[in-house]
Amino acid sequence: MAPAIEIHSEKLNLKIIEYIQELGSCWRCAIRFTRERKPEAYQQKNLDLKQEPEEKVQKTSPCVICLGLVQDQFIKECITDEISQRVIESDYDSPTFSCMVSLPVAIMLREQAVWFLVTEKFPELLSTNFKIDHVTSLKDVWKFVFSEALELKLKKKLEYSSSSFQIQVNVLYQDEISECGALVDMCPEKFKHRYKQTRVYREGIFTRNAAHSVLSGISSLNFKKHYTLKVPNVGTHYGVVQCSHTSIHIAGRYQKFSRKLCQTPWLIEGEKHMDTSIQELICKHLEPFFKTQSVKFSSSGREDVDVRTLGLGRPFAIELLDPHRTLFTQVEITQVQIIINKSTDAIQIRDLQLVTKEQLSVLKEGEEEKTKIYRALCVTLDGSTLTAEDLDRINGTTELVLMQKTPLRVLHRRPLAVRPRTVHQINATLLDDYPGHFIMRLKTQAGTYIKEFVHGDFNRTVPNLCILLGRPVDIVALDVDAVELDWPPALFN
Amino acid sequence: MAVPLEESITLSVTYPSVIDRYFTRRYIQRDGDNDTCLLYHSNKICLVTLAKSHAIFKKDVAIKKVNFKVGEKLDRTNNKVSGKKKHGGQYVDEHSILCLVECDDDSVYTVRAGVKGKLVEVNEHLIGDPNLLLTKAETDGYIAVVLQKLGVNCNMSNSVSKEEYDKVVDE
Numbered sequence: 201m202a203p204a205i206e207i208h209s210e211k212l213n214l215k216i217i218e219y220i221q222e223l224g225s226c227w228r229c230a231i232r233f234t235r236e237r238k239p240e241a242y243q244q245k246n247l248d249l250k251q252e253p254e255e256k257v258q259k260t261s262p263c264v265i266c267l268g269l270v271q272d273q274f275i276k277e278c279i280t281d282e283i284s285q286r287v288i289e290s291d292y293d294s295p296t297f298s299c300m301v302s303l304p305v306a307i308m309l310r311e312q313a314v315w316f317l318v319t320e321k322f323p324e325l326l327s328t329n330f331k332i333d334h335v336t337s338l339k340d341v342w343k344f345v346f347s348e349a350l351e352l353k354l355k356k357k358l359e360y361s362s363s364s365f366q367i368q369v370n371v372l373y374q375d376e377i378s379e380c381g382a383l384v385d386m387c388p389e390k391f392k393h394r395y396k397q398t399r400v401y402r403e404g405i406f407t408r409n410a411a412h413s414v415l416s417g418i419s420s421l422n423f424k425k426h427y428t429l430k431v432p433n434v435g436t437h438y439g440v441v442q443c444s445h446t447s448i449h450i451a452g453r454y455q456k457f458s459r460k461l462c463q464t465p466w467l468i469e470g471e472k473h474m475d476t477s478i479q480e481l482i483c484k485h486l487e488p489f490f491k492t493q494s495v496k497f498s499s500s501g502r503e504d505v506d507v508r509t510l511g512l513g514r515p516f517a518i519e520l521l522d523p524h525r526t527l528f529t530q531v532e533i534t535q536v537q538i539i540i541n542k543s544t545d546a547i548q549i550r551d552l553q554l555v556t557k558e559q560l561s562v563l564k565e566g567e568e569e570k571t572k573i574y575r576a577l578c579v580t581l582d583g584s585t586l587t588a589e590d591l592d593r594i595n596g597t598t599e600l601v602l603m604q605k606t607p608l609r610v611l612h613r614r615p616l617a618v619r620p621r622t623v624h625q626i627n628a629t630l631l632d633d634y635p636g637h638f639i640m641r642l643k644t645q646a647g648t649y650i651k652e653f654v655h656g657d658f659n660r661t662v663p664n665l666c667i668l669l670g671r672p673v674d675i676v677a678l679d680v681d682a683v684e685l686d687w688p689p690a691l692f693n
Numbered sequence: 694m695a696v697p698l699e700e701s702i703t704l705s706v707t708y709p710s711v712i713d714r715y716f717t718r719r720y721i722q723r724d725g726d727n728d729t730c731l732l733y734h735s736n737k738i739c740l741v742t743l744a745k746s747h748a749i750f751k752k753d754v755a756i757k758k759v760n761f762k763v764g765e766k767l768d769r770t771n772n773k774v775s776g777k778k779k780h781g782g783q784y785v786d787e788h789s790i791l792c793l794v795e796c797d798d799d800s801v802y803t804v805r806a807g808v809k810g811k812l813v814e815v816n817e818h819l820i821g822d823p824n825l826l827l828t829k830a831e832t833d834g835y836i837a838v839v840l841q842k843l844g845v846n847c848n849m850s851n852s853v854s855k856e857e858y859d860k861v862v863d864e
Binding site: 577674 | 708737740816
């Protein structure tokens, strides 16, 4: 929407600016109300602007709107040093940054007060569809004021729209709670139950959203009843500076060669049950490379501790939270892959690469929809060996639908249900030299419990291999031969 | 890098059974040889089965019916559970009756849970094929699945281990 106020004369703007300064505001906050958007206007004071009255310059109080935040006499340059120290210490390599400035809610009250005063003194403003939301935001002005110094000290470029690397600047005000009491008077129902909800509102009961909803509908009369613009006793001060970078996602495929390895750390009563896990073997090397301390591991399905995963391996993705290193090449990632593969025989990974957050849904699709290929080493329990007819009967099986009740071994943490699952193909061969043993290659629907298909799980999976072969059988070992998901893209390395 | 499947483990002539691998067998001996065998999984799931020393195996009878209606208003087949925690499952304790086994010589045996927890399911196969109890007591003929209370240490004080049981039974 075109800033309509600019249609008005420069003369009107100057009158507005003068009036607001007389109320006790600094020049920057005054020109915010003329909807001035150019950063330069806030960095260099325009000589046309009337100087603040003499007495105000001598014993200056904090600006009645910004509480000194962008006021020449009160600006704390040291904030840029503090920010740059924090960023440089944390060693973030992002070439850009953005600032999230969080302001005290009291400033919203003060802006509202000035807005009512200005629109009453200059009613012609309202006819130009001027709304309080059109006033240039104080957060933006803060950025205009400090961007040059920040860019210089951080050696990074400031992005006004959000960048992946965010610096959170917290502006605090000592008298916040007492001033915001006016909000409670304006709208008691909104706040009275918040006093009791100490956990939810532990950071303070006055949130910007609540204040916005109270102030946006309020009439000038009602507002003035509870709040009068006063010169503040203290200015703002800065709270802790926090930095964080958006997550990075790395994907790959892993093969598992150990029959004594779980996928993720297995804790029993807070203690690690096993020495390590697939997640730890991989992340142990990713964490120092990307300089992160927190990861989330996910994969396209999971195998049991005693099951190997062969073939191209199982797709996985790792979210690295708040990585300090974000500049890297595929060549460097491949080198980390080589290091991981050299560090252990239990797993090998491939196709390690950067992926986007949007691509992650492919993993779940793989878990729920894609077929899997297994090889199972089985044995008859009655001492018999399968005959050629037995093998023919089994190998002729296609599209066999099983009804699988939740296996007993996972029933403690999964709901009881019966799930239909299809075995698409079976190919069984005898294991020569080992009577009673045979190897079964199976192609099944995602989510099929293979072990339970073989031994029947107390006949809670039907049909099962015992029924098909007419004798008790059991599974000795299982391998996953293929997870048929073509992701992440194969890299030739 | 990967050895073939058949070389990736040590092959043998016999292997521990599914029950040996996942369950601990505990035995409760009662008056009248109304003995049951509880299969405790490490995950707190417990299967209730008839022990081989149960009176029913000493006779040469067939089972007419396995009746899960154990009270005027209590039918174990009405048990419905939902969610991971098995909400709605009937609470059972050691003495709760799971079913009545009616034989064709008109004798009736009351099978009690012997374990405290929530009833997850009863074996409905026993309704259509009650003699499963005789032929496959420890496997397909299990009677019920009970989920023990999580977070509470498993109390097996009312039962004995397989070693002790075998000693007594062999006498």
